[in-house]
Amino acid sequence: MVELSPTLVFVAILFSAPLQFYLSARSTSDAQFYLHEFVQQVREVYGRYFGAIFGGWDLFEEEDEVEEMGHGKMPNAGEEETVDEDSLGEKGEVGRDLFGGSDEPRHPRPPHIKYRVGQVVRHRIHNYRGVIIAWDEKAKAPEWWIKKVHGDVPVDEPNYTLLIDTRDRLIPQIAYVVERNIVLLSSGAIVHPLVKHYFESFDGTCYKSRPWHKKVYPND
Structure with a gap:
Protein backbone atom coordinates (compact mmCIF):
# COMPACT_ATOMS: atom_id res chain seq x y z
CA MET A 1 0.00 0.00 0.00
CA VAL A 2 1.38 3.40 -0.99
CA GLU A 3 1.83 5.77 1.93
CA LEU A 4 1.25 9.45 1.31
CA SER A 5 3.42 11.97 3.06
CA PRO A 6 1.72 14.50 5.38
CA THR A 7 2.69 17.27 2.98
CA LEU A 8 0.89 15.63 0.05
CA VAL A 9 -2.18 15.06 2.20
CA PHE A 10 -2.19 18.70 3.19
CA VAL A 11 -1.82 19.89 -0.41
CA ALA A 12 -4.72 17.64 -1.45
CA ILE A 13 -6.91 19.16 1.25
CA LEU A 14 -5.78 22.64 0.27
CA PHE A 15 -6.84 22.41 -3.37
CA SER A 16 -9.84 20.07 -3.21
CA ALA A 17 -12.44 22.54 -1.98
CA PRO A 18 -12.08 26.07 -3.47
CA LEU A 19 -14.01 25.20 -6.64
CA GLN A 20 -17.20 24.35 -4.78
CA PHE A 21 -17.11 27.70 -2.99
CA TYR A 22 -16.92 29.61 -6.27
CA LEU A 23 -19.60 27.48 -7.89
CA SER A 24 -22.00 28.06 -5.00
CA ALA A 25 -21.35 31.80 -4.61
CA ARG A 26 -23.94 34.14 -6.09
CA SER A 27 -21.72 37.22 -6.32
CA THR A 28 -18.12 38.40 -5.98
CA SER A 29 -18.79 39.35 -2.37
CA ASP A 30 -20.19 35.87 -1.67
CA ALA A 31 -17.13 34.25 -3.27
CA GLN A 32 -14.83 36.33 -1.08
CA PHE A 33 -16.73 35.27 2.02
CA TYR A 34 -16.69 31.55 1.16
CA LEU A 35 -13.00 31.71 0.27
CA HIS A 36 -12.33 33.44 3.59
CA GLU A 37 -14.19 30.64 5.41
CA PHE A 38 -12.21 28.02 3.47
CA VAL A 39 -8.89 29.62 4.43
CA GLN A 40 -9.94 29.58 8.08
CA GLN A 41 -10.75 25.87 7.86
CA VAL A 42 -7.40 25.14 6.20
CA ARG A 43 -5.66 27.06 8.98
CA GLU A 44 -7.44 24.91 11.53
CA VAL A 45 -6.52 21.65 9.77
CA TYR A 46 -2.93 22.79 9.28
CA GLY A 47 -2.55 23.80 12.91
CA ARG A 48 -4.07 20.55 14.14
CA TYR A 49 -1.98 18.14 12.06
CA PHE A 50 1.19 20.00 11.08
CA GLY A 51 1.70 22.66 13.75
CA ALA A 52 3.95 20.45 15.85
CA ILE A 53 6.07 19.45 12.85
CA PHE A 54 6.82 23.04 11.82
CA GLY A 55 6.98 24.47 15.33
CA GLY A 56 3.63 26.26 15.13
CA TRP A 57 4.54 28.13 11.94
CA ASP A 58 1.32 29.64 10.58
CA LEU A 59 1.15 29.84 6.79
CA PHE A 60 -2.21 31.54 6.89
CA GLU A 61 -1.85 34.58 9.10
CA GLU A 62 -5.19 36.26 8.42
CA GLU A 63 -7.94 38.17 10.18
CA ASP A 64 -10.01 36.55 12.93
CA GLU A 65 -12.51 33.90 11.96
CA VAL A 66 -15.97 35.07 10.92
CA GLU A 67 -18.48 33.42 13.24
CA GLU A 68 -21.01 31.11 11.67
CA MET A 69 -24.61 32.19 11.99
CA GLY A 70 -27.30 30.22 13.71
CA HIS A 71 -31.04 30.76 13.73
CA GLY A 72 -32.46 32.43 16.83
CA LYS A 73 -36.06 32.61 17.93
CA MET A 74 -38.33 35.63 17.87
CA PRO A 75 -37.37 38.13 20.60
CA ASN A 76 -39.94 39.50 23.04
CA ALA A 77 -42.45 41.20 20.75
CA GLY A 78 -43.50 43.81 23.29
CA GLU A 79 -40.03 45.05 24.18
CA GLU A 80 -38.58 48.10 22.47
CA GLU A 81 -35.17 47.63 20.86
CA THR A 82 -34.13 51.25 21.30
CA VAL A 83 -30.67 52.18 22.57
CA ASP A 84 -30.47 54.32 25.71
Whole structure:
Protein backbone atom coordinates (compact mmCIF):
# COMPACT_ATOMS: atom_id res chain seq x y z
CA MET A 1 0.00 0.00 0.00
CA VAL A 2 1.38 3.40 -0.99
CA GLU A 3 1.83 5.77 1.93
CA LEU A 4 1.25 9.45 1.31
CA SER A 5 3.42 11.97 3.06
CA PRO A 6 1.72 14.50 5.38
CA THR A 7 2.69 17.27 2.98
CA LEU A 8 0.89 15.63 0.05
CA VAL A 9 -2.18 15.06 2.20
CA PHE A 10 -2.19 18.70 3.19
CA VAL A 11 -1.82 19.89 -0.41
CA ALA A 12 -4.72 17.64 -1.45
CA ILE A 13 -6.91 19.16 1.25
CA LEU A 14 -5.78 22.64 0.27
CA PHE A 15 -6.84 22.41 -3.37
CA SER A 16 -9.84 20.07 -3.21
CA ALA A 17 -12.44 22.54 -1.98
CA PRO A 18 -12.08 26.07 -3.47
CA LEU A 19 -14.01 25.20 -6.64
CA GLN A 20 -17.20 24.35 -4.78
CA PHE A 21 -17.11 27.70 -2.99
CA TYR A 22 -16.92 29.61 -6.27
CA LEU A 23 -19.60 27.48 -7.89
CA SER A 24 -22.00 28.06 -5.00
CA ALA A 25 -21.35 31.80 -4.61
CA ARG A 26 -23.94 34.14 -6.09
CA SER A 27 -21.72 37.22 -6.32
CA THR A 28 -18.12 38.40 -5.98
CA SER A 29 -18.79 39.35 -2.37
CA ASP A 30 -20.19 35.87 -1.67
CA ALA A 31 -17.13 34.25 -3.27
CA GLN A 32 -14.83 36.33 -1.08
CA PHE A 33 -16.73 35.27 2.02
CA TYR A 34 -16.69 31.55 1.16
CA LEU A 35 -13.00 31.71 0.27
CA HIS A 36 -12.33 33.44 3.59
CA GLU A 37 -14.19 30.64 5.41
CA PHE A 38 -12.21 28.02 3.47
CA VAL A 39 -8.89 29.62 4.43
CA GLN A 40 -9.94 29.58 8.08
CA GLN A 41 -10.75 25.87 7.86
CA VAL A 42 -7.40 25.14 6.20
CA ARG A 43 -5.66 27.06 8.98
CA GLU A 44 -7.44 24.91 11.53
CA VAL A 45 -6.52 21.65 9.77
CA TYR A 46 -2.93 22.79 9.28
CA GLY A 47 -2.55 23.80 12.91
CA ARG A 48 -4.07 20.55 14.14
CA TYR A 49 -1.98 18.14 12.06
CA PHE A 50 1.19 20.00 11.08
CA GLY A 51 1.70 22.66 13.75
CA ALA A 52 3.95 20.45 15.85
CA ILE A 53 6.07 19.45 12.85
CA PHE A 54 6.82 23.04 11.82
CA GLY A 55 6.98 24.47 15.33
CA GLY A 56 3.63 26.26 15.13
CA TRP A 57 4.54 28.13 11.94
CA ASP A 58 1.32 29.64 10.58
CA LEU A 59 1.15 29.84 6.79
CA PHE A 60 -2.21 31.54 6.89
CA GLU A 61 -1.85 34.58 9.10
CA GLU A 62 -5.19 36.26 8.42
CA GLU A 63 -7.94 38.17 10.18
CA ASP A 64 -10.01 36.55 12.93
CA GLU A 65 -12.51 33.90 11.96
CA VAL A 66 -15.97 35.07 10.92
CA GLU A 67 -18.48 33.42 13.24
CA GLU A 68 -21.01 31.11 11.67
CA MET A 69 -24.61 32.19 11.99
CA GLY A 70 -27.30 30.22 13.71
CA HIS A 71 -31.04 30.76 13.73
CA GLY A 72 -32.46 32.43 16.83
CA LYS A 73 -36.06 32.61 17.93
CA MET A 74 -38.33 35.63 17.87
CA PRO A 75 -37.37 38.13 20.60
CA ASN A 76 -39.94 39.50 23.04
CA ALA A 77 -42.45 41.20 20.75
CA GLY A 78 -43.50 43.81 23.29
CA GLU A 79 -40.03 45.05 24.18
CA GLU A 80 -38.58 48.10 22.47
CA GLU A 81 -35.17 47.63 20.86
CA THR A 82 -34.13 51.25 21.30
CA VAL A 83 -30.67 52.18 22.57
CA ASP A 84 -30.47 54.32 25.71
CA GLU A 85 -28.48 57.57 25.89
CA ASP A 86 -25.74 56.08 28.10
CA SER A 87 -24.71 53.81 25.21
CA LEU A 88 -24.37 56.63 22.67
CA GLY A 89 -21.51 59.00 21.84
CA GLU A 90 -21.27 62.69 22.69
CA LYS A 91 -23.30 63.71 19.64
CA GLY A 92 -25.83 60.91 20.04
CA GLU A 93 -24.16 58.63 17.49
CA VAL A 94 -23.49 54.94 18.10
CA GLY A 95 -20.12 54.27 19.73
CA ARG A 96 -18.09 52.07 22.09
CA ASP A 97 -18.07 49.12 19.67
CA LEU A 98 -21.60 48.15 20.79
CA PHE A 99 -24.90 48.29 18.88
CA GLY A 100 -23.08 48.16 15.53
CA GLY A 101 -20.71 50.96 16.56
CA SER A 102 -17.45 49.13 15.81
CA ASP A 103 -15.34 50.77 13.08
CA GLU A 104 -13.80 47.43 12.10
CA PRO A 105 -14.43 46.96 8.35
CA ARG A 106 -17.21 44.47 7.62
CA HIS A 107 -15.20 42.65 4.95
CA PRO A 108 -15.72 40.17 3.51
CA ARG A 109 -19.48 40.67 3.66
CA PRO A 110 -21.26 37.47 4.79
CA PRO A 111 -23.88 36.48 2.18
CA HIS A 112 -26.48 35.75 4.86
CA ILE A 113 -26.67 39.45 5.82
CA LYS A 114 -29.97 40.30 4.15
CA TYR A 115 -30.01 44.11 4.34
CA ARG A 116 -27.44 46.81 3.63
CA VAL A 117 -26.37 50.09 5.18
CA GLY A 118 -28.38 52.96 3.71
CA GLN A 119 -31.54 50.99 3.06
CA VAL A 120 -34.84 52.28 4.43
CA VAL A 121 -36.86 49.76 6.44
CA ARG A 122 -39.93 49.45 8.63
CA HIS A 123 -40.21 47.63 11.97
CA ARG A 124 -42.63 44.71 11.63
CA ILE A 125 -43.96 45.00 15.18
CA HIS A 126 -43.70 48.66 16.20
CA ASN A 127 -44.27 49.96 12.65
CA TYR A 128 -41.74 52.80 12.75
CA ARG A 129 -39.54 53.62 9.76
CA GLY A 130 -35.77 53.88 9.87
CA VAL A 131 -32.53 53.81 7.91
CA ILE A 132 -29.82 51.21 8.50
CA ILE A 133 -26.54 52.75 9.66
CA ALA A 134 -24.76 49.58 10.86
CA TRP A 135 -25.04 45.82 11.27
CA ASP A 136 -23.44 42.99 13.23
CA GLU A 137 -23.50 39.28 12.41
CA LYS A 138 -25.05 38.76 15.82
CA ALA A 139 -25.95 40.99 18.75
CA LYS A 140 -23.13 43.05 20.26
CA ALA A 141 -24.76 44.71 23.24
CA PRO A 142 -24.54 44.65 27.06
CA GLU A 143 -25.88 41.47 28.63
CA TRP A 144 -28.48 43.40 30.63
CA TRP A 145 -29.83 44.99 27.42
CA ILE A 146 -30.03 41.68 25.57
CA LYS A 147 -31.80 40.07 28.53
CA LYS A 148 -34.24 42.98 28.80
CA VAL A 149 -35.14 42.94 25.10
CA HIS A 150 -34.82 39.25 24.21
CA GLY A 151 -35.20 37.49 27.56
CA ASP A 152 -33.27 34.24 27.96
CA VAL A 153 -33.53 33.30 24.28
CA PRO A 154 -30.16 33.54 22.44
CA VAL A 155 -30.25 35.87 19.44
CA ASP A 156 -27.86 34.27 16.96
CA GLU A 157 -28.87 36.28 13.91
CA PRO A 158 -27.87 39.57 12.27
CA ASN A 159 -28.71 42.77 14.14
CA TYR A 160 -29.14 46.17 12.47
CA THR A 161 -28.72 49.66 13.90
CA LEU A 162 -31.44 52.06 12.76
CA LEU A 163 -32.04 55.79 12.91
CA ILE A 164 -35.77 55.97 13.71
CA ASP A 165 -37.79 58.49 11.72
CA THR A 166 -38.79 61.37 14.02
CA ARG A 167 -42.19 61.48 12.34
CA ASP A 168 -42.82 58.13 14.03
CA ARG A 169 -41.05 59.04 17.30
CA LEU A 170 -41.04 62.65 18.47
CA ILE A 171 -37.72 62.27 20.29
CA PRO A 172 -34.79 61.19 18.03
CA GLN A 173 -34.01 57.55 18.77
CA ILE A 174 -31.69 54.78 17.64
CA ALA A 175 -32.73 51.11 17.61
CA TYR A 176 -30.79 47.85 17.44
CA VAL A 177 -33.08 45.36 15.72
CA VAL A 178 -32.90 41.67 14.82
CA GLU A 179 -33.15 40.90 11.12
CA ARG A 180 -36.53 39.18 11.22
CA ASN A 181 -38.13 42.27 12.76
CA ILE A 182 -37.58 44.57 9.77
CA VAL A 183 -38.89 44.75 6.23
CA LEU A 184 -37.46 46.73 3.31
CA LEU A 185 -39.30 49.82 2.04
CA SER A 186 -39.10 50.76 -1.63
CA SER A 187 -39.00 54.54 -1.12
CA GLY A 188 -39.16 57.40 1.35
CA ALA A 189 -36.49 59.49 3.07
CA ILE A 190 -35.93 59.33 6.84
CA VAL A 191 -36.09 62.36 9.10
CA HIS A 192 -33.48 62.20 11.87
CA PRO A 193 -30.78 64.69 12.98
CA LEU A 194 -27.99 62.12 12.45
CA VAL A 195 -28.81 61.20 8.85
CA LYS A 196 -26.26 63.70 7.48
CA HIS A 197 -23.63 62.40 9.91
CA TYR A 198 -23.63 58.99 8.21
CA PHE A 199 -24.85 59.74 4.67
CA GLU A 200 -24.10 62.31 1.98
CA SER A 201 -27.04 61.77 -0.39
CA PHE A 202 -30.30 59.92 -1.03
CA ASP A 203 -31.36 58.58 -4.44
CA GLY A 204 -35.00 57.99 -3.56
CA THR A 205 -34.58 54.40 -2.42
CA CYS A 206 -31.22 54.19 -0.63
CA TYR A 207 -28.77 56.48 1.16
CA LYS A 208 -25.13 56.82 0.06
CA SER A 209 -22.60 56.57 2.89
CA ARG A 210 -19.99 59.22 3.57
CA PRO A 211 -16.41 58.13 2.74
CA TRP A 212 -15.50 57.35 6.38
CA HIS A 213 -18.66 55.25 6.74
CA LYS A 214 -18.07 53.47 3.43
CA LYS A 215 -14.68 52.28 4.69
CA VAL A 216 -16.46 50.33 7.41
CA TYR A 217 -19.01 48.87 4.98
CA PRO A 218 -17.12 48.65 1.65
CA ASN A 219 -19.48 46.04 0.15
CA ASP A 220 -22.79 47.65 1.15
